[in-house]
Amino acid sequence: xxxxxxxxxxxxxxxxxxxxxxxxxxxxxxxxxLTRDDLALVADHLELPLSRVHDAxxxxxxxxxxPRGRHLIRVCDSPHCHLEGAWSVMQELKRQLGIGxxxxxxxxxxxxxxxxxxxxxxxxxxxxxxxEMVGNLTPDRLRQVIDRxxxxx
Amino acid sequence: MRLARAHVLIGVDDEARLAGVEDVIHRMRAALxxxxxxxxVQLVETGTLGVSGHGVVLxxxxxxxxxxxxxxxxxxxxxxxxxxKGRPVDSLRLPSAAPAVRPAQVYERQRRVVLRNCGLIDPxxxxxxxxxxxYEALGKALTEMSPGQVVSEVKNxxxxxxxxxxxxxxxxxxxxxxxxxxxxxxxxxxxxxxxxTFKDRLILEGDPHKLVESMIxxxxxxxxxxxxxxxxxxxTLSIERIERAIGQARxxxxxxxxxxxxxxxxxxxxxxxxxxxxxxxETSLLESLEGKRGWPRMRPPYPVTHGLWxxxxxxxNVETLANVPEIIVGGSDWYKSLGTSAxxxxxxxTILGHVRFPGLVExxxxxxxxxxxxxxxxxxxxxxxxxxxxxxxAAGAFISPQALxxxxxxxxxxxxxxxxxxxxxxxxxxxxxxVDMLDSVLRFFRHESCGQCVPCRAGTDRLVQLLHHIQxxxxxxxxxxxxxxxxxxxxxxxxxxxGQSVILPLRTAIQxxxxxxxxxxAGDGCTVCERVGEVAAR
Numbered sequence: 001x002x003x004x005x006x007x008x009x010x011x012x013x014x015x016x017x018x019x020x021x022x023x024x025x026x027x028x029x030x031x032x033x034l035t036r037d038d039l040a041l042v043a044d045h046l047e048l049p050l051s052r053v054h055d056a057x058x059x060x061x062x063x064x065x066x067p068r069g070r071h072l073i074r075v076c077d078s079p080h081c082h083l084e085g086a087w088s089v090m091q092e093l094k095r096q097l098g099i100g101x102x103x104x105x106x107x108x109x110x111x112x113x114x115x116x117x118x119x120x121x122x123x124x125x126x127x128x129x130x131x132e133m134v135g136n137l138t139p140d141r142l143r144q145v146i147d148r149x150x151x152x153x
Numbered sequence: 154m155r156l157a158r159a160h161v162l163i164g165v166d167d168e169a170r171l172a173g174v175e176d177v178i179h180r181m182r183a184a185l186x187x188x189x190x191x192x193x194v195q196l197v198e199t200g201t202l203g204v205s206g207h208g209v210v211l212x213x214x215x216x217x218x219x220x221x222x223x224x225x226x227x228x229x230x231x232x233x234x235x236x237x238k239g240r241p242v243d244s245l246r247l248p249s250a251a252p253a254v255r256p257a258q259v260y261e262r263q264r265r266v267v268l269r270n271c272g273l274i275d276p277x278x279x280x281x282x283x284x285x286x287x288y289e290a291l292g293k294a295l296t297e298m299s300p301g302q303v304v305s306e307v308k309n310x311x312x313x314x315x316x317x318x319x320x321x322x323x324x325x326x327x328x329x330x331x332x333x334x335x336x337x338x339x340x341x342x343x344x345x346x347x348x349x350t351f352k353d354r355l356i357l358e359g360d361p362h363k364l365v366e367s368m369i370x371x372x373x374x375x376x377x378x379x380x381x382x383x384x385x386x387x388x389t390l391s392i393e394r395i396e397r398a399i400g401q402a403r404x405x406x407x408x409x410x411x412x413x414x415x416x417x418x419x420x421x422x423x424x425x426x427x428x429x430x431x432x433x434x435e436t437s438l439l440e441s442l443e444g445k446r447g448w449p450r451m452r453p454p455y456p457v458t459h460g461l462w463x464x465x466x467x468x469x470n471v472e473t474l475a476n477v478p479e480i481i482v483g484g485s486d487w488y489k490s491l492g493t494s495a496x497x498x499x500x501x502x503t504i505l506g507h508v509r510f511p512g513l514v515e516x517x518x519x520x521x522x523x524x525x526x527x528x529x530x531x532x533x534x535x536x537x538x539x540x541x542x543x544x545x546x547a548a549g550a551f552i553s554p555q556a557l558x559x560x561x562x563x564x565x566x567x568x569x570x571x572x573x574x575x576x577x578x579x580x581x582x583x584x585x586x587x588v589d590m591l592d593s594v595l596r597f598f599r600h601e602s603c604g605q606c607v608p609c610r611a612g613t614d615r616l617v618q619l620l621h622h623i624q625x626x627x628x629x630x631x632x633x634x635x636x637x638x639x640x641x642x643x644x645x646x647x648x649x650x651x652g653q654s655v656i657l658p659l660r661t662a663i664q665x666x667x668x669x670x671x672x673x674x675a676g677d678g679c680t681v682c683e684r685v686g687e688v689a690a691r
Binding site: 015016017018019020022023046048052055056058059060061062063077078079080082083114115116117118119120121122123124128131132133134135 | 167168170171172205206345346347348349350351354381385386387388389424425426427428429430441442443444445446447448503505506511512543546547577579581585589590593594596597600601603
């Protein structure tokens with residue numbers, strides 16, 4: 001709780017800080033998501049109705065009210081990655097992780113999502129694991145990356 | 154600054170980072186140290202070197218030799234052979250035909266205005282920017298020009314917005330300047346989300362101070378004292394670089410109170426987005442900046458009079474702004490000599506897909522698409538034939554090989570003009586199925602439709618359904634016409650360019666490649682797309 005107050009205190013009480021605060025809170029959360037309590041805290045800090053905060057949170061794809069895995073895998077599915085085989089990458093990831101799109105592995109380590117263009121099209125197909133971009137994806141490379149994150153837990 | 158015998162410039166952008174550039178740099182420093190070269194060889198971490206698909210790329214001056222796919226293991230060889238013994242390592246050099254590898258020829262074909270410093274200076278160091286002529290425009294404007302003169306100069310240069318609409322930038326600034334209401338704001342749209350587009354990211358990563366300088370110039374010209382840069386939340390490196398640049402500019406007194414003793418006060422902040430394509434639309438962006446969901450506003454009124462918090466706001470794209478310091482220093486007459494008479498200056502493109510040398514280029518407005526694909530992109534790999542070029546990302550146009558001589562400027566592209574802004578050029582060979590590509594585009598729109606207005610919300614969903622019928626061979630006759638009609642309704646009835654622009658990829662794909670759609674409808678399957686199972690699985 002103290003941590004959350006500390007995060008809030010870093011931001012002036014101005015409503016244009018809303019997204020930045022939400023990013024910080026979500027980053028500090030153990031499961032890559034925001035809770036109802038978080039939203040209430042933010043509403044209180046910015047003196048906004050809770051509905052306003054909820055309204056914004058549910059609009060942006062980077063925020064989640066559902067608990068997610070410790071690591072977020074986002075596979076780019078824009079036309080260029082699609083051309084280079086993003087669909088096969090997604091199938092392979094589903095197979096290796098044993099989950100579908102939008103789902104979380106049982107051990108709570110990974111959540112698999114599709115994403116719009118990540119802007120590193122030179123090495124398509126691309127995915128983003130947390131803050132790390134991984135490109136030129138092949139089944140082998142996927143396995144290596146996933147193993148690396150599994151070991152690093 | 155220390156004088157060095159040789160310079161090693163390493164391009165650090167997202168692509169290089171994922172290829173392990175940090176390790177290469179670390180190894181390089183150690184190797185230079187070991188060889189006792191750290192005094193005479195200077196290592197510079199710069200922005201993109203314009204080469205895509207070759208991992209870590211570095212260039213060694215004075216020879217100007219490019220190495221690609223550099224790994225930490227290869228570093229000692231480069232240091233020992235090239236830097237110590239003066240023998241370039243031919244086996245590691247990029248293929249000599251890659252655009253950036255022949256600087257003389259590239260610079261003949263390219264015209265670097267916006268990208269002037271990209272790949273040449275250390276973006277994390279304000280002194281290098283200053284040494285390259287940075288903040289000279291600001292000095293000139295603040296000491297020799299009135300705000301009105303800055304506006305006139307930009308107006309006279311013919312600069313038009315690079316975000317897509319092509320609105321004259323000088324006129325926009327004048328409207329903000331004349332608008333009643335205080336305070337006024339400057340906002341930079343760095344919410345680059347158009348698929349296949351990453352030029353703004355590379356400008357921000359490669360030359361962040363240029364954006365800072367441009368924002369101050371815009372603030373001075375428009376009478377604003379506060380600026381915001383709205384950047385995609387996913388662009389972590391861009392956010393880091395621009396925040397660092399802002400910090401350095403503040404420390405040098407270039408941001409804050411009484412800049413350069415001129416009495417001008419201006420400061421700026423970065424605001425991250427949170428993953429919504431629609432926020433690239435200017436009024437959605439403003440809503441998002443205000444801390445709300447990014448729903449587009451009704452226009453008019455326009456942001457020039459009613460923008461951020463209802464105040465006059467000059468909202469410009471990254472690339473547009475990056476032209477301004479060059480215009481102020483070089484003069485509008487010089488700038489007008491570039492490009493075409495109705496469309497002056499240069500344009501930055503990212504060339505991708507089935508070309509030999511994908512990457513980032515900057516050429517004059519009006520350069521034919523063919524030149525971009527064949528001369529700068531190196532054409533298609535041996536034995537492949539061109540099928541189509543998707544210009545402008547998802548909200549772009551599929552251009553067939555017959556139309557390849559089209560000149561890339563707002564006038565020549567006419568009804569496709571909106572596609573120019575993003576600068577994304579996706580080249581496809583015969584292995585691309587146009588029905589499949591359109592499917593990808595339509596699913597993108599369905600996913601990114603913000604849901605506020607019905608034509609777009611329901612229209613994008615219906616279009617995806619109809620296309621899936623085509624892919625399954627279960628579409629009734631007249632489906633293509635129905636899709637065109639629906640997209641036309643969306644064009645007139647949608648609130649913002651997202652829903653309005655679906656017609657562009659849809660119509661160009663169907664008109665240019667009708668037989669392919671008809672073959673899918675007839676259930677004959679597709680000779681090129683192997684994703685029949687994928688459609689069935691949805």
